[in-house]
Amino acid sequence: MKVKKYKAENMQQAMQLVRLELGDDAVILHSKAVKTSRFFGLLSKKGVEVIAAVDEEPSNQIVKTKTAHMRPEKDMQVSKETISSPTNMGEQDKLLDSIQEMKKMMKGLTKEKQRDPLLPDYFFHLEENLSKTDINAVQVEEMMDRLYEKWSENRTLPYKSMLELVESQMLQSMEEVTFDQNPYKKKFICLVGPTGVGKTTTLAKLAANAALKKGKSIGFITTDTYRIAAIEQLKTYASILEAPIEVCYSAEDFSAAKNKLSHLDVVFIDTAGRNFLNEHFVEELKEVLNFKDEMTTFLVLSLTSKLSDMKKITDQFWNVGIHQFIFTKKDETTSISSMYEISRMYKKGAAFVTDGQNVPEDLIPFTKDLMVRSIMEEIQE
Template sequence: MRVKRYQANSIKDAMALVKKDLGADALIVSTKKIPVQDGEWGPGVRQRFEVTAIPSQKGNPQQVEEPSREEPLVDLRPRRPSKPLETAQGSVEMNRLRELFSLLGHREDALGMLLSDPAATQVYVALVRAGISTVHARDWVDQARASAPGGDPARLFKAVMNLVLKGFNFSRPCEIKAGQAVCAFVGPTGVGKTTTIAKLAADLHLTRKKNVGLLSIDNYRIGAAEQLKTYASILGLPCLQAFNQKDLQYALGRLADKDVVLIDTAGQSQYDTQRMREMEALFDGERRIDIHLVLSAVTCESEMEETAKRFGGLDFSSYVFTKTDETKKRGAIVNQVLKRPMPVSFISTGQRVPEDFFRADRETMKNLLFSDLQGSFEDYSAAGEPNAMGLSV
């Protein structure tokens, strides 16, 4: 199979060269930028674009194989600016190709998968677009290909979905059958801890008929305790405030008759070492308190990982993911759970109290992670009925 490379001063010009030489059905393997010395390719040109392409295999699928050789670089230096692709269809095709192969470019071996199994490529791209890391996406696709052969994207996707969900564990805090459950929620500023507690309190009190008490130890944010007290007043629940460890012990004593005590904490930067130590000291020795880390799904992956690492000194027992309605790339949740394995306890999908709140389980996680991908696979919607989240899987 011929593998050819084309260089031009713009991606549009390079794509035009591909079309002219290999035809409109050529497959784009990769695109990249190449820095050049100023003036080497004309005034003001500081970079070139290189497109690697192969001829279309339409009408002869049996001859698709791994590239056996690569022809010399086709260096067609334009003497004048090339005309851009003028038709709307050509523009759409170009954008799709660029998006597809920019994703595949994360892994050098993706070309082999593309040439040998288009269904696997379709599933792989869908996972990466959802925010799942390229390494995990490729590994899961490879495993699924062994268990679901046949080239059916929908069947392959379901196999991958099951592999992803196997990586999750779920916990049920606040459901102690005997004794009292005391749950504290910690995390950075603005992730929605107070609202999450209000939602959980409403669910426990109104739906599960639990005797609930609320406790705020957020003495940094103006009005934080008042916000929690407002929720408590609406629900008819007691709400106390504590400023130090002595206050905390006293407040827990006053709430000793409650089935569940929910503790709201001050939001703080994971990089504020002093305040992190203060919180660790506040909970030190309180073995009865079950701590849960609240993370926003819109947080970038590296910051989410760093947050979990720095809050690790509190020995939290589960993740609570909030603001999942504000992003389409929920694969960051998958990546975080794989990097630092910990059960997921609750999912928050919006601002409404108490509607936008769910206990994490396999079905809820399946809807959360995969519902937006259903359009890529024709029979995906037949895999299940809508659950309480209103998403079909």
């Protein structure tokens, strides 16, 4: 895979160089307007910066042949810079997925779409509703193309059949997403995530569910020593459930607490909610907790958050070893499609979704079918 950065006076010139050097299979990963300085910064000129990639690196011979015949236009100033590929295999996989999606998107933008004027209004209504969700634009386009092909066979396709076809395609897109139906199979259950997503309340719901509905002996460990209120809140839940609780300030405290509570069926671990967009805080957390131990780790994300923020948070926690997601505050938003997109993107399902503050009632065990049905309800509103 070859990734390069280009600077040119305009997009047309940049695209010309991309095609000449990387070929027709190249895709644009990013572009932005820039200013180039001349004469010690006294004069500046507007231009564009483009990052392009091709997943099969052409041979040097081909590149030389193409560039040998290249003649830049007059006053055309272009600079190129090779960007080293990511060393992390997970990052490479994500980048390759992005390239494939960009390819599909570019093909969709360049091809003429002559749709039959006899298409029913509900086709366009469904397309509009899907485009308003957080579902990847390429996937939405593919689903609508499939609906159009199916409708074109007989110039008819009922609205209900269209919905069933969309639901089927969404389920198919999640074939590789894992949904574990037994969240209590390991002794230690840890919740991680940013501040304000409701980790402590969610932990209490999980613990109450395990104790009251599953009949398990439980205990608590909290490493959230940054907020006194969080410790007191968890102590209150522990008192109600008649469960022991240990407060840990260091890795040594955490190790001692684990040994002390090892006789219990399940131990629930609360962590501090901090600005985990800062990688330093994630490293601090890893120093205290041994995530490779007999532990199931859930990343808690709020459905009121933007999809872009969810991605950043997930990327920061990825090396911790996330088993599944828990999505909170379903009752506080009208759009929940972000959980489908995040789950599909990272191939990790949702163990639970919360839709209220009641303990333990507002905790919904989630499955792949339930997630897709929830999204289908959203696009029909």
